[in-house]
Amino acid sequence: xxxxxxxxxxxxxxxxxxxxxxxxxxxxxxxxxxxxxxxxxxxxxxxxxxxxxxxxxxxxxxxxxxxxxxxxxxxxxxxxxxxxxxxxxxxxxxxxxxxxxxxxxxxxxxxxxxxxxxxxxxxxxxxxxxxxxxxxxxxxxxxxxxxxxxxxxxxxxxxxxxxxxxxxxxxxxxxxxxxxxxxxxxxxxxxxxxxxxxxxxxxxxxxxxxxxxxxxxxxxxxxxxxxxxxxxxxxxxxxxxxxxxxxxxxxxxxxxxxxxxxxxxxxxxxxxxxxxxxxxxxxxxxxxxxxxxxxxxxxxxxxxxxxxxxxxxxxxxxxxxxxxxxxxxxxxxxxxxxxxxxxxxxxxxxxxxxxxxxxxxxxxxxxxxxxxxxxxxxxxxxxxxxxxxxxxxxxxxxxxxxxxxxxxxxxxxxxxxxxxxxxxxxxxxxxxxxxxxxxxxxxxxxxxxxxx
Amino acid sequence: xxxxxxxxxxxxxxxxxxxxxxxxxxxxxxxxxxxxxxxxxxxxxxxxxxxxxxxxxxxxxxxxxxxxxxxxxxxxxxxxxxxxxxxxxxxxxxxxxxxxxxxxxxxxxxxxxxxxxxxxxxxxxxxxxxxxxxxxxxxxxxxxxxxxxxxxxxxxxxxxxxxxxxxxxxxxxxxxxxxxxxxxxxxxxxxxxxxxxxxxxxxxxxxxxxxxxxxxxxxxxxxxxxxxxxxxxxxxxxxxxxxxxxxxxxxxxxxxxxxxxxxxxxxxxxxxxxxxxxxxxxxxxxxxxxxxxxxxxxxxxxxxxxxxxxxxxxxxxxxxxxxxxxxxxxxxxxxxxxxxxxxxxxxxxxxxxxxxxxxxxxxxxxxxxxxxxxx
Numbered sequence: 048x049x050x051x052x053x054x055x056x057x058x059x060x061x062x063x064x065x066x067x068x069x070x071x072x073x074x075x076x077x078x079x080x081x082x083x084x085x086x087x088x089x090x091x092x093x094x095x096x097x098x099x100x101x102x103x104x105x106x107x108x109x110x111x112x113x114x115x116x117x118x119x120x121x122x123x124x125x126x127x128x129x130x131x132x133x134x135x136x137x138x139x140x141x142x143x144x145x146x147x148x149x150x151x152x153x154x155x156x157x158x159x160x161x162x163x164x165x166x167x168x169x170x171x172x173x174x175x176x177x178x179x180x181x182x183x184x185x186x187x188x189x190x191x192x193x194x195x196x197x198x199x200x201x202x203x204x205x206x207x208x209x210x211x212x213x214x215x216x217x218x219x220x221x222x223x224x225x226x227x228x229x230x231x232x233x234x235x236x237x238x239x240x241x242x243x244x245x246x247x248x249x250x251x252x253x254x255x256x257x258x259x260x261x262x263x264x265x266x267x268x269x270x271x272x273x274x275x276x277x278x279x280x281x282x283x284x285x286x287x288x289x290x291x292x293x294x295x296x297x298x299x300x301x302x303x304x305x306x307x308x309x310x311x312x313x314x315x316x317x318x319x320x321x322x323x324x325x326x327x328x329x330x331x332x333x334x335x336x337x338x339x340x341x342x343x344x345x346x347x348x349x350x351x352x353x354x355x356x357x358x359x360x361x362x363x364x365x366x367x368x369x370x371x372x373x374x375x376x377x378x379x380x381x382x383x384x385x386x387x388x389x390x391x392x393x394x395x396x397x398x399x400x401x402x403x404x405x406x407x408x409x410x411x412x413x414x415x416x417x418x419x420x421x422x423x424x425x426x427x428x429x430x431x432x433x434x435x436x437x438x439x440x441x442x443x444x445x446x447x448x449x450x451x452x453x454x455x456x457x458x459x460x461x462x463x464x465x466x467x468x469x470x471x472x473x474x475x476x477x478x479x480x481x482x483x484x485x486x487x488x489x490x491x492x493x494x495x496x497x498x499x
Numbered sequence: 500x501x502x503x504x505x506x507x508x509x510x511x512x513x514x515x516x517x518x519x520x521x522x523x524x525x526x527x528x529x530x531x532x533x534x535x536x537x538x539x540x541x542x543x544x545x546x547x548x549x550x551x552x553x554x555x556x557x558x559x560x561x562x563x564x565x566x567x568x569x570x571x572x573x574x575x576x577x578x579x580x581x582x583x584x585x586x587x588x589x590x591x592x593x594x595x596x597x598x599x600x601x602x603x604x605x606x607x608x609x610x611x612x613x614x615x616x617x618x619x620x621x622x623x624x625x626x627x628x629x630x631x632x633x634x635x636x637x638x639x640x641x642x643x644x645x646x647x648x649x650x651x652x653x654x655x656x657x658x659x660x661x662x663x664x665x666x667x668x669x670x671x672x673x674x675x676x677x678x679x680x681x682x683x684x685x686x687x688x689x690x691x692x693x694x695x696x697x698x699x700x701x702x703x704x705x706x707x708x709x710x711x712x713x714x715x716x717x718x719x720x721x722x723x724x725x726x727x728x729x730x731x732x733x734x735x736x737x738x739x740x741x742x743x744x745x746x747x748x749x750x751x752x753x754x755x756x757x758x759x760x761x762x763x764x765x766x767x768x769x770x771x772x773x774x775x776x777x778x779x780x781x782x783x784x785x786x787x788x789x790x791x792x793x794x795x796x797x798x799x800x801x802x803x804x805x806x807x808x809x810x811x812x813x814x815x816x817x818x819x820x821x822x823x824x825x826x827x828x829x830x831x832x833x834x835x836x837x838x839x840x841x842x843x844x845x846x847x848x849x850x851x852x853x854x855x856x857x858x859x860x861x862x863x864x865x866x867x868x869x870x871x872x873x874x
Contacts, residue, residue: 087871157872229802233533234705234863248530250801296707298872388873393860395852402740409740412728423866458852463803465810466856 055350058192058340060314061178065131066321067201068175070306072129075141075163078299079122088118091155095418097438098152099431102481107150114151120144128170131180135171142167153431154424158387159300162208166307169204169356172349173197177341179321190341200353201310204360206268208304211364211385213264217499220375220389221261225253226462227391232256235294263287271311284308295388367498370485375461376492378428379485394427394469396457398436400443401475403450410456411439427459427469429486436476453477461492533796535711536703541779541787542714543696549782550593551692555685557587561646562678569671572664577657581650585761588643588750592768596721596776599713600699601691605684608725609635611642615747621648625673632680641677644750649674652752705863712864715790719854719866722773727847730766735833735840743837748829760828767822770847774815790858797861807857814853818846 082088092098092109100107110117121144127137146164149156174197176182177190220226233248246252263283270280288301309317343349367380374381375390401408413422416438425431436453443451452475460466467490470476474488561583568576595608602608610632617639624632624640632641639645653670654660664670702710728738729749736743748754750761775781779789791808798806821843826832833840859866 091871155871230797230861231863233797233800233802234861245529245532248532248800250530296871296873300872391860391863393856395855400740407741410732410737412738419866420871458856460856460860463861465805465807466852 055194055196057195059195059198060318061174061190061193061341062318062321063198063310063314064173064175064177064193065179066317067198067307067310068131068134068170069129069179069321069324070309071166071170072125072127074299074303074306075125075145075167076122076129079118079125081299083115083118083122088114090418091420092148092151095152095421097416097421097435099154099421099425099434101150101153102430102483104150107147109151117144117148121148128175131176131182134176134180134182138167138170138175142171152421154421156382157298157300158382158385159298159303161383162204162303165356165360166201166204169200169353172343172353173200174341174343179325183335188336188338190338192340194340194343196350196353198310200357201307202268202272203357205307205310207357207360208385209264209268212387213261213266214499215364215384215386215389216257216261216264218375218389219495219497220462221257224462225250225257227389228257228260229253230391230463231294260287271308274313277311280311281308291388372485372489373492373494373496374498375496376459377486377489378430390462392427392459392461393466394425394457394459395466396426396432396455396469398439399454399456400439400448401452401454402448403452416442426457429470429489430481432457432470433476433479433481433486436479437481440477451477464494467492530800533793534703535705535709535793536700537788538779538790538793539700539703539710539714541781541789542776543692543699545781545783545785545787546776546779547594547597548689548692548696550590551597551685551689553782554587554590554594555682555689557583557590558678558682558685561587562682565674565678569664569675572661572671574657574661577650577661581758584643584646584650585753585759585764588647588761588765589768591643592765593772593775593782595725595769596718596773597714598717598721599710600695601688605687606635606638607684607688609638610684611681612644612725612749613638613642614644614647614729614749615751616640616644616648616652618648618652621645621673625669628669628672630676632676641680643681645677646674647750647752649677651756651758655756657758707865711862715859715862715864716866718773718776718790719851719859722847722854723851726766726769726773727844727851730762730769731840731844731847734829735837735844737841737844743833745830745833748833751830754828754830760826760831762829763822763825763827766825766829767819770815770819770822774812774819777811777815790862793862794858803861807853807861811850811853811858814846814850818843818850821846 092114093111098108121141124137124140124144127133128141142164145160145167149160149164174190174193177193179189183189216222221228229250232253235247267280267283270276270283285305288305291297292301309320364380364384364386367374367384370377370379372379375392397413398411399408400411413425417425417435425435432455436455440451440453454472454474455470455476456472457468457470458466459469469490471488471490476488479486479488561580564576564580564583568580570576591611595612598608620637621640623629624637629637649670650660653663664674699710702708705712729747732738734744734747745751746755748762749765753759753761777790779787779792781787791812794808794811795806797803798808821839825839825843826835829840855866858864
């Protein structure tokens with residue numbers, strides 16, 4: 048108990064939080080602008096007539112043209128977070144709008160979106176505006192120190208992301224078969240100088256990258272944690288993520304991880320970077336009173352939330368153990384667990400509608416309802432298949448067919464294995480309820496991947 | 500601190516040892532890289548460009564026979580025109596899948612082979628002497644399918660059709676205009692390939708917009724929709740609750756009014772064209788680098804455990820057999836024994852599954868040009 052209270056009273060320079068707030072906010076502002084400019088708001092949220100929702104969040108829907116407004120508010124709040132203006136209102140707004148956006152359609156689900164969501168939630172409880180912020184300028188006071196646990200909580204979250212994605216790599220496909228890297232590297236970009244034509248298709252290199260990737264993920268939080276190895280660790284982070292940028296269409300994720308990793312550096316380093324960037328500004332500002340340690344309002348509540356948050360974060364990725372069958376095949380408990388780049392998985396799934404009365408049947412052309420992107424994601428993920436089957440059921444019932452059954456003709460290929468039938472073709476999917484119960488209508492893979 | 504360093508040191512050394520042993524386990528033979536541009540070169544030089552040249556030539560023939568028929572509407576000129584039409588339609592089966600470059604830009608395949616045609620609209624166009632058919636609503640009133648209606652569909656016998664052309668010059672004008680549009684478009688694409696070829700071959704990376712990804716997507720899309728669904732599935736009622744739609748077959752009027760039963764010929768030609776592309780086989784029978792070669796390379800590089808290319812080739816054999824068992828006239832086949840059509844559909848479906856799951860997966864080709872992030 049004493050250890051805890053003494054830990055909680057430890058303090059660290061506020062510059063670390065300020066630095067993190069600024070870089071995270073700017074990166075998010077940029078991400079939102081990028082998303083907008085690529086036209087994805089239209090193609091992913093406005094154009095599709097049907098959206099795949101997360102179970103329990105079916106009420107979260109795109110808002111037609113107002114979806115642009117939602118993105119605008121999200122981007123603006125990210126910018127306000129960056130400059131530390133009305134910080135608490137801004138970070139709460141950012142968390143809510145960003146999370147709403149991610150819940151609108153799970154087709155676009157990415158682990159790093161989830162990371163952004165939960166990180167912004169965590170930041171609601173951190174006094175990241177106590178220095179180097181517009182708030183502090185307006186209130187004419189800044190705080191030299193913040194509680195140490197605030198910065199540590201960000202480190203813990205990053206630790207979870209890296210370490211858990213390392214654990215997830217401990218499986219048969221990744222370590223013993225070097226899949227899916229074998230496929231991805233062999234067929235990867237040959238435009239890379241030198242290694243493109245020499246290393247990329249060598250089997251030992253696939254194993255080297257697979258094992259190296261696992262050890263990297265497992266060890267990097269520790270390497271960053273110790274001051275002697277920190278610079279080396281950061282160089283590894285940059286090298287690793289730049290490598291993935293070159294090979295894969297991976298979007299903002301590498302940049303988010305590179306910038307976030309800087310939190311492991313000392314407050315002095317953060318101070319230097321901030322001074323370097325903000326030098327012209329801070330020189331002008333003289334009459335801010337510098338106080339010692341910030342007192343977090345409702346500190347106990349904040350601490351309780353943060354502790355519960357981390358307990359959930361530590362346990363949640365293991366929820367897959369509650370389900371039978373191979374995780375990579377059934378994907379029950381796959382998301383929100385830092386399982387990144389583990390699968391080369393493709394599916395082909397079509398649906399047969401059967402009229403119960405006269406047993407007439409017909410197949411559905413998926414492109415009548417889904418975009419190419421949605422169809423691709425639906426074809427190998429069971430919860431998508433079930434949700435879509437129910438959508439089709441409702442659609443055809445509305446159009447006059449009363450008693451119908453919906454069957455899926457589905458094939459999936461995983462990590463270089465030949466494709467196999469995925470959904471039991473004799474199961475009427477309309478009879479299967481959506482939800483967290485085990486999806487017994489998925490045919491087994493009959494191979495052990497031994498996921499961790 | 501020293502304890503932690505010791506742990507750290509030992510973990511890193513395990514890492515290095517593992518990395519090195521996994522290296523020395525292997526034979527030290529370097530696997531050469533696969534040059535995707537060899538496929539592109541073979542596809543462009545030996546398949547796409549010559550097949551386009553063939554099609555252009557067949558259109559030239561059809562164009563001149565249409566000209567003489569319109570000038571002298573009689574049995575002899577008619578028969579030559581019909582034969583040239585069929586020849587052009589067969590040649591077309593070898594290029595419909597190449598919806599890339601200029602062809603994609605001008606919606607070429609929509610303007611040549613949209614069916615069923617819109618009879619009402621064609622007749623309106625004939626009466627109003629409409630020449631500009633570039634509007635998307637006119638896709639179903641032109642092309643080789645449009646010619647099918649113009650020479651086999653405006654009446655139900657050869658004599659009556661010829662009589663119509665004799666009585667009203669507007670029919671001839673419309674027919675000549677269809678040929679002129681097709682020829683102009685084809686010529687434009689043929690000329691474009693002269694310059695497009697180099698950039699097509701040079702784009703040998705693996706991005707979504709690289710040539711092999713685009714051409715493979717076009718191929719798979721064509722096979723699934725243009726061949727499997729349009730030629731077989733839709734008319735056989737696969738998508739319409741068992742209600743067959745015979746008027747949706749390709750070249751409907753030729754079969755319908757008993758001019759010549761051509762549906763099976765066209766479908767067979769399309770299936771052979773698809774197999775040829777997979778094999779890298781040109782019209783001379785020479786075989787070059789192809790999707791098959793690439794899959795063989797992947798297999799030989801130990802990326803996967805069962806070679807996919809022989810599987811797909813035997814799928815093609817079965818599909819060809821199933822199509823071969825069909826009646827020359829798909830209307831009769833559908834009306835008399837739908838099951839054989841559905842059987843052919845299933846055999847084509849197997850190829851679609853193998854291409855869309857296994858082939859695209861092993862070659863890391865994303866479905867279509869979806870622009871999105873991954874993680």
